[in-house]
Amino acid sequence: MRLTPLAVAFLMMLIVVRASAQNDNKHIDSILTRVGWYALKKPSATLYVHFDKNIFTNNENVWFTGYLLNSNTRGEHHTLSVALIRNDDRSILTSGKFVLNKTLAFGNLFLPDSLPTGDYSFICYTNVVVNGAPPALFVQPVTIKTTKANGFISNLSLADSLRPGADSVVVLLKSYTQEISLVRGADVTYYVGDRSKPLIWGKLKTDNFGEAKIQVPVKALTGENNILQAEISSKNEIRTFNLRLPVYKKEFRLKCYPEGGNLVNGSLANIGFEVVNEEGKPEPVNGFLLENGAQLHPVQTNAFGMGKFQFIPQPGKHYQLKLNNSPALFPLPPALDQGPVLHVGTALTDDTLVIQLKHTVAGQNWSLLVHNYRSVFLNASVISSGKMMTIKVPLDEVPKGLNTVTIVDSGGRPWAERLFYAHFNKNVQVNISTDSSSYVARQKVNIKFRVTDTRHQPLKSMVSIACVQDNRLDVKKMTDITSFHYLRHELQSFPFKTNLRSSDSETREYLENLLLVKGWRRYTWQDLSTTTATDTLTENKSLAFTGKAVLKRRQSPLPLDVLVVKLPEVDLVGTDSSGNFTLPQSVMIAPFDKQLQLSVNGKQEDQYTIVTNDPYKAMNQKLAQSLVFDDFSTPNFMQTSQSVVLKSEEGGKRLLDVTVTKKKDNRVFAYGANVCGDYVCMYNILNCPNHPFGGSQPVMGRSYGIKGSSSSVIYKGCAELEKENRSKLFLVDAVYRAKEFYVADYAKFNPPASEFLSTLYWKHAQLTNENGEAEISFYTGDIPGKFRVVIQGLTTDDVLYGEQVFTVKEQ
Numbered sequence: 001m002r003l004t005p006l007a008v009a010f011l012m013m014l015i016v017v018r019a020s021a022q023n024d025n026k027h028i029d030s031i032l033t034r035v036g037w038y039a040l041k042k043p044s045a046t047l048y049v050h051f052d053k054n055i056f057t058n059n060e061n062v063w064f065t066g067y068l069l070n071s072n073t074r075g076e077h078h079t080l081s082v083a084l085i086r087n088d089d090r091s092i093l094t095s096g097k098f099v100l101n102k103t104l105a106f107g108n109l110f111l112p113d114s115l116p117t118g119d120y121s122f123i124c125y126t127n128v129v130v131n132g133a134p135p136a137l138f139v140q141p142v143t144i145k146t147t148k149a150n151g152f153i154s155n156l157s158l159a160d161s162l163r164p165g166a167d168s169v170v171v172l173l174k175s176y177t178q179e180i181s182l183v184r185g186a187d188v189t190y191y192v193g194d195r196s197k198p199l200i201w202g203k204l205k206t207d208n209f210g211e212a213k214i215q216v217p218v219k220a221l222t223g224e225n226n227i228l229q230a231e232i233s234s235k236n237e238i239r240t241f242n243l244r245l246p247v248y249k250k251e252f253r254l255k256c257y258p259e260g261g262n263l264v265n266g267s268l269a270n271i272g273f274e275v276v277n278e279e280g281k282p283e284p285v286n287g288f289l290l291e292n293g294a295q296l297h298p299v300q301t302n303a304f305g306m307g308k309f310q311f312i313p314q315p316g317k318h319y320q321l322k323l324n325n326s327p328a329l330f331p332l333p334p335a336l337d338q339g340p341v342l343h344v345g346t347a348l349t350d351d352t353l354v355i356q357l358k359h360t361v362a363g364q365n366w367s368l369l370v371h372n373y374r375s376v377f378l379n380a381s382v383i384s385s386g387k388m389m390t391i392k393v394p395l396d397e398v399p400k401g402l403n404t405v406t407i408v409d410s411g412g413r414p415w416a417e418r419l420f421y422a423h424f425n426k427n428v429q430v431n432i433s434t435d436s437s438s439y440v441a442r443q444k445v446n447i448k449f450r451v452t453d454t455r456h457q458p459l460k461s462m463v464s465i466a467c468v469q470d471n472r473l474d475v476k477k478m479t480d481i482t483s484f485h486y487l488r489h490e491l492q493s494f495p496f497k498t499n500l501r502s503s504d505s506e507t508r509e510y511l512e513n514l515l516l517v518k519g520w521r522r523y524t525w526q527d528l529s530t531t532t533a534t535d536t537l538t539e540n541k542s543l544a545f546t547g548k549a550v551l552k553r554r555q556s557p558l559p560l561d562v563l564v565v566k567l568p569e570v571d572l573v574g575t576d577s578s579g580n581f582t583l584p585q586s587v588m589i590a591p592f593d594k595q596l597q598l599s600v601n602g603k604q605e606d607q608y609t610i611v612t613n614d615p616y617k618a619m620n621q622k623l624a625q626s627l628v629f630d631d632f633s634t635p636n637f638m639q640t641s642q643s644v645v646l647k648s649e650e651g652g653k654r655l656l657d658v659t660v661t662k663k664k665d666n667r668v669f670a671y672g673a674n675v676c677g678d679y680v681c682m683y684n685i686l687n688c689p690n691h692p693f694g695g696s697q698p699v700m701g702r703s704y705g706i707k708g709s710s711s712s713v714i715y716k717g718c719a720e721l722e723k724e725n726r727s728k729l730f731l732v733d734a735v736y737r738a739k740e741f742y743v744a745d746y747a748k749f750n751p752p753a754s755e756f757l758s759t760l761y762w763k764h765a766q767l768t769n770e771n772g773e774a775e776i777s778f779y780t781g782d783i784p785g786k787f788r789v790v791i792q793g794l795t796t797d798d799v800l801y802g803e804q805v806f807t808v809k810e811q
Contacts, residue, residue, distance in 0.1 A: 027412035028367055032376055037531045039374040043538065045071035045136035046489050048481050049082070049124045050464045050792055052759050053472040054142045057646055058115040063741060063762040065464035066098070066105035066124060066138075067794065069485055072374065073135050074540045078585050079127040079735055080105035081543075083620040084142075087119045088229050088242065089195050090624040097616055097735045099589055100126060103794070104462070106738030106764035108592070116240045117146050117644035121629050123620065127543045127585075134619070141477045141630055145646045152176060152183045154232045156243045157638035159213065171214040171243065175206050175232055182210035186234035190214055192245075193225030206232075221247050223279030227631070232641075239641040244633045251278045252285065252323055254330040260342030260407075260416035261520040263335035265315045267358060270343060271332070272308045272516035273321070274495075275301050282306070282495040287323035295322075304495040306513040340366065340384070340407050342416035347515040348424040348508060353393040355405065355418075362386030366415075367408045370398055373524060377403070398422045400798070401486040404521070412529075419519040421511065425503060426454050427482070428461075430791055430802025438807040441782050442746045442755075449791060451772040451800060458772030461800060463793030465776060467761040470786040470805065476632045480801040481792045487511075491518055493630075501801060543619065545588055545732070547612040549579040549600050562610065565597040566590040566734065572601060590734035598730040610730040678715070680704055686715065688742060738764055746779050757781035766793075784810040 046069040056062060066080045083095035093115055098107035120142050125134035152175050159172040175183035184206055191201035199220055204212040216228065228243045252275050259270035277283045282305025289296045289311060299321060301307035313319065313335040321330040343356040359366075362385055370378035370393060377398045382391065393405070400423040407416040428451060435446040451461045475498055479488060483500040497510050549562060562581055564571040575581040583596075590596060600608040674697045681688035686704040698704060698715040741762040744755065761778040768774045780787075785808060792801040 027410065028369075028379055028408070031369070031408065031412055031529075032379070034528055034531050035371060035373065035376050037533055037535060039072055040535075040538070042373075043071075043073040043130050043135050043540075044374075045069075045073050045077070045126070045128070046485055047124060047126065047136035047138045048484050048489075049080075049122070049138050049140060050466070050481065050790075051122065051140055051142070052466040052762050053468045054140065054474050054477040055145060055472045056111055056142060057145050057147050057758075058111050058117075059113040059147075060111050061759075062109045062111060062122075063466070063759065063764075064107055064109075064122075064124075065764050065793075066100065066107075067481065067799075068100065068103045068105075068126065068136060069481075069794075069799065071128075071136065073128050073130060074538075075128045075542050077102075077126040077128050077136065079543070079588075080107070081123075081125055081127070081616045081619070082107065082109060083123045083616075083624070084109065084111075085121045085123055085620075085624045085629075086116070087121055087141075087629045088227075088240075092620050092624060093120070095616070095620055097588075097733065099735055099737055104765065107736060108739055108741075111144065115144050116238060117144050118240055118242070119629075119632075120144055121627075123623050123627065125619070125623070129541050129543060129619070131539050134623075137623075139627065139629070140479075141632065143474060143477070143644070145644045147646050151178075151237045152186075152232075152234055152239070153178070154183075154230075154239045154241075154641040155638060156228065156230060156241065156640075158245075166218055168215050169218045169245075171216055171228060171245075173206070173212040173214065173230060173232070175210045175234070175239075182206075182208070183234050184208055184210060186210075186212075186232050188212045188214075188230060188232050190228065190230040192216055192221075192228050195229070199225045216245065218245075218248070221245055223247055223277070223281075226279070227633075241639055241641050241644060242633065243639045244631075247278045250326065252276070252283060252326050252328065253280075254321060254323070255517070256321070256330070256332050257517045257520060258333065259344070259516060259519065260340070260418060261414075262339055262341075262416065263313045263333060264339050264341050264360075265313050265335045265337055266360065267341040268310060268312050268343075269335075269341070270308060270310055270516070272306065272513060272519070273299070273301070274306045274517050275323070276305055285323045285325075287321055287326075290320045290322055290329070291317050293320075302509075302513070304497060304510060304513070306495065306510075306517060308513060308516060340364075340416045342405075342407060342418055344405075344418050344420060347418070347420040347512055347519070349395065349420055349422055350425055351395055351423070353395055353405065353420055353422070355391045355393060356388055357382065357384075357391060357407065357416075358388040359384035360386060365410050367410075368393070369406045369408060370395075370403060371406065372399070372401075372403050373528065382407075395422045400426060402490045402515075414529075417520050419515045419521075421486070421515065427501070428453060428459060428795055428798050428800035429456070430800050432789060432791060432802050432804035434789075434804060434806050436806070438809055439780050440809055441780055441784070441811055442750065443780050443808075444747070444777060445760075445780060445806070446775070446777045447789060447804075448773065448775050449768075449802065451768050451795065458770065459768070459795045459800075460770065460772065461768045461793055461795045463763075463766050463768075463774075463791050463800070465761065465763040465766055465789070465791050466759065467778065467787055467789045469758040469783060470788045472758050473788060474632075481799045482801045485799050494518070543615040545583040545612070545614055547581055547583070547598070547610055549575055549581070550609045550611060551579075552607055552609055561601040563599045563601040563605075565599070565729075566594055585735060588735040589737060592736045592739040594734060594736075595731045596734050598732060612730065612732050614733065674698070685742075740764075743778050744781070755781040756783055758783065760787060761789075780808045784808050 049064050049066045052063040068077055078100050080098045080100045084093045086093055094109055096109050098105050122140040124138040126136045154175045157172050159170040175186050186206040188204040191198035193199040206212045226245045226247050228245055232239045254275045257272040263269050275283045275285050284301050284303050286300045289299055299307060299309045319332040338360050341358045345354045364384040366382045368380045368382050369376055403420060403422050405418050406414050408414050430451055432449040439445060451459045453459055494514055559577055560575055561572045564573055564587055571587045573581050573583060598610050599605050678687060678698050680686055680696050680698050684704055702715055704715055766774055786805055789804045
């Protein structure tokens with residue numbers, strides 16, 4: 001019998017009433033209890049970090065804002081750790097710790113000039129650790145390029161054409177200078193695959209023709225070990241780059257996902273499937289569905305390696321997928337004789353989820369659960385009619401984002417499940433307007449933006465804002481707070497696609513396919529169903545900085561005080577009878593770039609040594625070795641070291657080769673920062689954040705400019721410690737407070753030197769007013785081209801993202 005709209009509405013009402021009053025089903029009560037246990041067993045926290053860009057040069061500042069979006073972990077998140085990892089050897093190049101105030105952390109890191117070029121990752125996490133690992137973890141892939149135009153150039157290329165059956169292939173390395181003179185005798189170190197367990201490795205020297213030949217066993221190459229990494233060194237210059245070698249053994253991996261989880265004989269089945277190649281990359285393919293070896297109908301995947309098809313499985317038949325250009329046959333899972341079949345019309349829903357549910361046997365009792373594996377939002381009874389039933393599930397109590405509907409039998413066993421995206425179209429709107437679409441160098445830019453909900457009602461928000469050179473944003477390495485929070489954090493890995501925030505037909509089709517192939521998480525439910533109360537006893541701790549005061553004469557010290565100096569503040573921390581102490585986070589906090597100075601308080605401080613332990617260093621090493629970093633490269637037959645040199649049209653300021661010689665300096669000014677970390681930049685600005693290295697030490701009594709202001713300040717000096725006392729100090733890195741980004745104001749100070757600024761503006765925390773509005777202004781620099789404004793952050797109950805572009809014209 002077909003239900004009328006009134007009957008459907010009545011059915012919905014019954015479901016809601018029964019869902020709110022159903023306490024007599026012990027199996028459902030057990031599931032609800034286990035969901036609560038499972039949430040405690042698998043504590044989670046969503047950490048997102050907004051970086052100003054993802055292509056950097058050495059000798060450059062990195063600006064970021066961290067957002068702790070949600071957390072069910074026990075313990076207070078108060079510190080954000082950020083470490084830069086070199087992907088190929090997993091070495092840690094720089095790191096820092098920053099204050100995390102409830103949900104927000106602000107900071108910056110400086111990339112030293114000594115950084116090799118290549119692919120890197122920022123690993124970000126908080127102080128809370130559960131069972132030995134941080135639940136709040138975020139990884140941002142970045143590229144480091146160089147502005148150095150001089151020096152030698154190296155190319156890697158396949159010297160042989162790869163023939164079927166060939167055992168090896170020769171990769172040719174050629175090195176030459178800008179003047180096309182050959183680089184002879186350069187040291188070459190190379191390896192293929194993971195550096196810790198390489199397929200091959202070796203050392204060579206370039207010959208008289210500037211060449212070196214590397215022989216690679218091509219039959220041993222797979223998608224996991226086909227990266228050739230080489231380092232070339234000549235006259236104190238180093239070139240490093242990677243070449244992804246093509247794998248010629250065509251092997252596809254195919255996985256099928258029946259909607260709901262099972263095929264049932266005689267019932268229409270929706271099948272999602274995905275195909276990846278030998279390197280794990282999505283593969284667009286064509287093929288056929290076979291029934292007992294005969295072609296039934298064609299199938300295909302799209303550019304993202306995903307596809308779907310329908311058919312009705314029959315008893316006694318077996319089904320396979322056959323892909324063109326592949327001899328392999330991929331069997332579909334066997335069909336059940338009976339069981340529920342679940343279809344979702346669209347997984348991208350707004351306020352109502354429409355489900356079609358069928359079981360061939362009438363009178364079967366089922367429970368319909370809507371949940372996210374941490375909370376159950378709806379629990380309703382369903383009795384099968386023996387035919388396809390349409391059920392409309394209201395989502396008023398279901399949060400926005402990915403959720404799951406699961407069909408459970410009277411014994412509490414799951415039979416069908418489907419992933420869906422609730423309130424898909426209810427996105428925060430960010431309208432950004434500039435006072436012009438194009439500007440000239442050093443012209444003022446005025447920007448207004450407004451944050452509203454889907455009904456155009458204003459929203460108060462807190463956002464971070466970046467205006468950066470557009471070609472410093474690699475689209476493959478970009479992520480945004482909305483797609484990360486609602487998709488990537490939940491699903492982890494999936495085929496790359498730009499602009500997942502869009503609601504156009506291409507994006508909707510992509511997401512429908514994605515949620516179909518990710519829609520049945522059988523193993524997650526099995527893990528949930530075996531969870532017990534004892535599983536909630538997780539090991540939770542907070543990373544803490546510890547130390548020990550040790551007498552040099554090995555005598556057992558009495559309890560004493562450790563003096564912690566962070567000018568102008570001083571703290572005292574007591575030890576136990578063995579000299580052990582812990583530095584609370586409140587004591588660790590200091591202004592940016594200031595180190596903590598530890599010493600034993602008392603007259604015999606010179607008799608003590610202080611041994612310290614920074615737990616973040618050990619965690620950085622652990623994560624660097626255990627994480628799998630995404631590879632965004634494509635198979636290529638040639639790569640040049642010039643690919644990591646910032647091109648002139650990209651606005652890179654060229655650094656020329658110079659020879660530094662040491663000579664006596666009789667001038668009044670001393671170079672670099674003083675003991676307190678104070679310095680004066682080339683524009684006479686005290687502690688200028690845009691020029692954090694070089695410059696001179698400030699002189700007591702002299703007047704210096706203030707960042708972002710036309711006024712000046714008289715330097716009153718640094719409370720430098722006497723030289724004989726410095727040996728008694730032990731320096732440790734602090735937890736830093738945020739440093740403000742210096743915004744150039746050319747109306748007040750217009751230096752004659754070129755200003756090659758790839759980041760024109762950065763703001764850690766910009767608040768909107770009661771109308772959801774805010775205004776900012778800044779100046780363009782001397783780099784022409786397209787610039788992108790990115791705004792992302794939080795409202796009271798959602799996240800937001802918006803962007804706008806403008807152009808700086810050449811004069």
